[in-house]
Amino acid sequence: MNAADDWTTEEVCEWLNEHGFSQYSDLLCAQHRIDGPVLLTLTEHDLRQPPLQIPILGDIKRLIICIDSLKDPQGLNTFIPNGALSLNSSRFVNKARRRGKFDSESVTDDEEEDLVDTSDKKRHSVHLSRNLDPExxxxxxxxxxxxxxxxxxxxxxxxxxxxxxxxxxxxxxxxxxxxxxxxxxxxxxxxxxxxxxxxxxxxxxxxxxxxxxxxxxxxxxxxxxxxxxxxxxxxxxxxxxxxxxxxxxxxxxxxxxxxxxxxxxxxxxxxxxxxxxxxxxxxxxxxxxxxxxxxxxxxxxxxxxxxxxxxxxxxxxxxxxxxxxxxxxxxxxxxxxxxxxxxxxxxxxxxxxxxxxxxxxxxxxxxxxxxxxxxxxxxxxxxxxxxxxxxxxxxxxxxxxxxxxxxxx
Known part of the structure; x- marks a missing residue:
């Protein structure tokens, strides 16, 4: 189950603002009442065609990349280019943690950024290390x-x-x-x-x-x-x-x-x-x-x-x-x-x-x-x-x- 599965429209709006898509928050949330489950079903075709019809190709591609990251079954583990996973998105990580969707030890206060790691030790995240055996x-x-x-x-x-x-x-x-x-x-x-x-x-x-x-x-x-x-x-x-x-x-x-x-x-x-x-x-x-x-x-x-x-x-x-x-x-x-x-x-x-x-x-x-x-x-x-x-x-x-x-x- 993904972290965004039970987001409200307000949380989707906040997510859009945090990731640099504030210009589309009114279109997606206020006009079309898109919540978490609906957000996960959006495709590039949906964003291109009416009624959404976002005119900027770069924004469409970046938004799809961010949505795809939410679809990761481990939750926000995929690397997002161009800083799409912002520092302030740790608020969403905290919400997901309270709902039991993340390992309680996966988010730490590092010197540069609040990063999210996977609970699947077989996968190699590009962020924080999961294998910290002191050896x-x-x-x-x-x-x-x-x-x-x-x-x-x-x-x-x-x-x-x-x-x-x-x-x-x-x-x-x-x-x-x-x-x-x-x-x-x-x-x-x-x-x-x-x-x-x-x-x-x-x-x-x-x-x-x-x-x-x-x-x-x-x-x-x-x-x-x-x-x-x-x-x-x-x-x-x-x-x-x-x-x-x-x-x-x-x-x-x-x-x-x-x-x-x-x-x-x-x-x-x-x-x-x-x-x-x-x-x-x-x-x-x-x-x-x-x-x-x-x-x-x-x-x-x-x-x-x-x-x-x-x-x-x-x-x-x-x-x-x-x-x-x-x-x-x-x-x-x-x-x-x-x-x-x-x-x-x-x-x-x-x-x-x-x-x-x-x-x-x-x-x-x-x-x-x-x-x-x-x-x-x-x-x-x-x-x-x-x-x-x-x-x-x-x-x-x-x-x-x-x-x-x-x-x-």
Whole structure:
């Protein structure tokens, strides 16, 4: 049974207004008393011929598309082009839900739109995901993956330190920003503080997010992939130091055991100067830029843009200022920072475009398996957009559980 089967003429009129057909509401509802059941029987022929005789072909086609969406036995599951399924149509979803025609968990408050999903798990909606299995074992594997990549990155940083060009023979390269930006000694520490702040915000979001294991899996796989790429770029070409203030001397870690011990020191200190870690040669591209950028993108992706807009603005300001402080510290060339931001942001958007559009992933399934095997593996059961739902992760205290349940309602 369809959601529109028991609509009154007033509800049909409201539906027409919500979908941009207000100019025909008087014709269809007031003059011809079309209610829900009659609306579902209308054809293109009915709209073209008297007594309706709508003169605009585009309106006829769009109205038929909207009516066809109502005929879907699962209710409003078909994709409507040109924004025909408007945000305000959630009122009709709520009415249908009260009548028992939708699964009570199918409509959620996402950051962009109120979307409707099907209760038929065999169908792949283009909207919200119905298959939200946390697959904790995959999250664990993604953690192992990023863990190993970070170890490899630390080892590569030791290797490239031995290959740093001599500062007297190879001075800093010309750089349009560094040449015009004065050196600020404390700027790099401020950048790392920005990273710690962004990480604290993201950790809080993960703690309360209902689908935290899916988010962690995506975070680990994307971060690991970007840093694995960074390992290759660091090894391929060794750039001269970007600033004369950097005291770098090559061939410090000639012995294998010394290299391994230094690798462990870098890994345990997360490569941060706040932890006493100083490295040279790991310039192309900036790991600090990667971290603050990917944290910013994850925070803005998995929080509501409408409800906490200030947080999105705040994290973007931190991202921009973090990049500025990296340059102000003369720890990286401008190209290092630019490439890091570009690769991180593009990979994040590419990953989520495929994850949020099941049809794209299915169409290019074989190509995706070859060029993006981790995505094919980790997202095999997550068929579309992950809604931003929050909960208290523990069974106690019950007052918090009731608070979050009330928020969801």
């Amino acid at each position: 904790i074992w995959k999250t664990f594997l993604s953690f192992v993956y990023v863990f190993c990549v970070f170890l490899l990155t630390a080892f590569v940083m030791v290797i490239v330190h031995d290959r740093v060009p001599d500062m007297e023979k190879y001075p800093p390269l010309p750089d349009i920003f560094l040449d015009n930006l004065p050196y600020i000694p404390w700027a790099f520490q401020v950048c790392e503080i920005v990273g710690v702040l962004l990480f604290s915000i993201w950790s809080s979001i993960l703690f309360f997010h209902k689908h935290r294991f899916i988010l962690m899996r995506r975070m680990f796989s994307l971060t690991g992939t970007v840093f694995l790429l960074r390992c290759f770029t660091m090894l391929i070409t060794s750039l001269s130091v970007p600033g004369m203030h950097l005291q770098c001397s090559g061939k410090m870690y000639g012995d294998t055991w010394v290299k391994l011990r230094r690798t462990l020191e870098i890994w345990m200190g997360f490569g941060m100067t706040l932890q006493g870690v100083r490295t040279c040669g790991d310039y192309m591209f900036s790991g600090h830029t990667v971290i603050i950028t990917i944290l910013n993108f994850f925070i803005t992706e998995y929080t509501s843009r409408r409800q906490i807009y200030f947080l999105h603005t705040f994290t973007w300001v931190l991202n921009v200022f973090g990049i500025f402080f990296i340059l102000a510290a003369h720890e990286h060339y401008s190209i290092d920072v630019f490439i890091a931001f570009y690769i991180t942001s593009r990979l994040f958007l590419y990953y989520h475009t495929l994850a949020n559009n099941r049809s794209l992933m299915l169409r290019d399934k074989k190509r995706t398996q070859v060029w993006f095997p981790l995505f094919s593996f980790f997202e095999s059961k997550c068929d579309s957009i992950v809604p931003n739902e929050y909960e208290w992760p523990f069974r106690y205290p019950k007052s918090f559980i009731k608070f979050f349940e009330g928020k969801r309602k």
